[in-house]
Amino acid sequence: MPHPTRTAEPLPFERAPPSHHHQPYEPAMVLRPAAIAAFDALVHEIHPDAARVDADRLERLAGWLAQLPPAQARHAIDTRLRCLQDLRAMAADPAWDCDSATRRRLQRLFAYVDQGEDLIDDRVPLLGLLDDVLLIELTWPAFAAEAEDYRDFRAYLQVEHPAGDAGEQRAAWVRDRLAELALLQHHARVSDSHYANGRTPEPVFRVT
Known part of the structure; x- marks a missing residue:
């Protein structure tokens, strides 16, 4: 399906396989x-x-x-x-x-x-x-996005046990997750950067 689903195997709704039975569903299932x-x-x-x-x-x-x-x-x-x-x-x-x-x-x-x-x-x-x-x-x-955030928030509460009321706990979750994101972005910038003024250093020895 062209959109995210909660399960690993989406329902075959848009392209469901053809049925091999003449009456694939209950007669009581009337589709008006x-x-x-x-x-x-x-x-x-x-x-x-x-x-x-x-x-x-x-x-x-x-x-x-x-x-x-x-x-x-x-x-x-x-x-x-x-x-x-x-x-x-x-x-x-x-x-x-x-x-x-x-x-x-x-x-x-x-x-x-x-x-x-x-x-x-x-x-x-x-x-x-x-x-x-x-x-x-x-x-x-x-x-999907909010449900994923909520699952992460509940996992955070179980691991970190932040102090305070509900609002303070959520603020702690946001603060810590933003700090983790900033650290990941910093590591990514360091990994992508080059030393020696951004240029690859010349080799010490040159074979001619």
């Missing part, structure tokens, strides 16, 4: 055009650069998931739902001040996933969660 259009609009409200969602892509993706061994299909679903839990933890953490735009996007994501009857009814076995995990996957780039 109006619901697909609303889902696509929500995806692009959260992440405007996401791939477009249409019936053909959804049906191919459902067929791909239905053909997987049960354990592999469950893994594909569960790994993305764990990403959702990471986002929930970030949004609920008082030590992490998401900006208002990001928080609104997160609220739209959570609101969709938390409703039972959406694009695909959650009561449909396994495939009922396909729209939820697809929403997480397609909108992940809108949250």
Whole structure:
């Protein structure tokens, strides 16, 4: 996929492999055009650069998931739902001040996933969660950078145990990470520089 994803193996959404079954998904999984259009609009409200969602892509993706061994299909679903839990933890953490735009996007994501009857009814076995995990996957780039920063912040707290309240702890994280970045940039400049006024020194002996 042309955008970053949370997992090492992205869902084959844009180019899902063709199904070899005439009925690759549950009959109860009805894909209504109006619901697909609303889902696509929500995806692009959260992440405007996401791939477009249409019936053909959804049906191919459902067929791909239905053909997987049960354990592999469950893994594909569960790994993305764990990403959702990471986002929930970030949004609920008082030590992490998401900006208002990001928080609104997160609220739209959570609101969709938390409703039972959406694009695909959650009561449909396994495939009922396909729209939820697809929403997480397609909108992940809108949250990827902040989620990565948040994971680093939590790791920093566990290792460094900075003193102070939530604001002071986050300020300490920012200060230390900026110091590390400055040191890396300094080392890079030293490695790229040349001595002797920027010129390669002449050899001491010359063979003629």
